[in-house]
């Protein structure tokens with residue numbers, strides 16, 4: 377998207393298994409050039425945020441957040457705490473949290489509003505569990521987008537990033553086809569335009585996630601009309617992740633007017 381760098385977000389999930397492993401991975405990722413045309417955001421587990429925050433060439437992202445800013449909520453982390461630490465992006469509504477931890481659309485909506493209110497940038501995950509031939513998954517996507525945005529003020533919407541991440545494509549699944557990702561991203565954009573007007577719909581940044589690797593990153597970035605990628609498994613393999621970043625860098629310089 378014009379004027380913005382391509383964004384590559386590394387979702388480390390609950391890895392590496394030790395702080396030592398996280399340090400090793402960070403060291404290996406140190407080869408990413410500072411002059412990159414790509415913004416690389418790392419989303420480690422909470423205990424490693426501080427460690428990642430020391431590496432200034434990466435943007436810091438959190439994998440989750442709570443919606444209250446203080447109180448007796450054992451185990452939760454408030455948006456201002458993340459902000460204090462230098463976090464820029466917060467992933468909200470990842471399908472693993474929705475599916476395994478009971479995160480509902482209402483919870484996603486509360487987290488989104490809290491994050492926006494704190495000045496952090498939310499990354500909302502949207503994606504169907506199954507693709508049916510008659511296309512009724514589109515109404516599922518529409519529902520997820522509308523419920524996430526319930527009562528969110530227009531002024532805030534262009535600060536939200538959406539990730540089209542079909543659940544069936546998350547590894548060890550197989551990636552969506554770039555054309556399908558393009559169609560779904562366009563549909564998400566149209567849904568937002570329907571709620572907030574064409575200008576906001578045009579401005580919103582949409583990423584793709586689900587089994588992205590060094591071989592398919594290029595086709596998603598070139599063919600899916602997206603602003604970046606959310607990478608899970610392959611973001612913990614430094615070689616593979618470097619390939620993805622290099623490819624995004626090359627595309628930024630060669631094909632995109634940014």
Ligand code: PGA
Pocket residue numbers: 387541545546547585586587588606607608609610
């Ligand atoms: P994957 O995960 O790249 O391993 O499919 C993406 C994600 O879950 O964010």
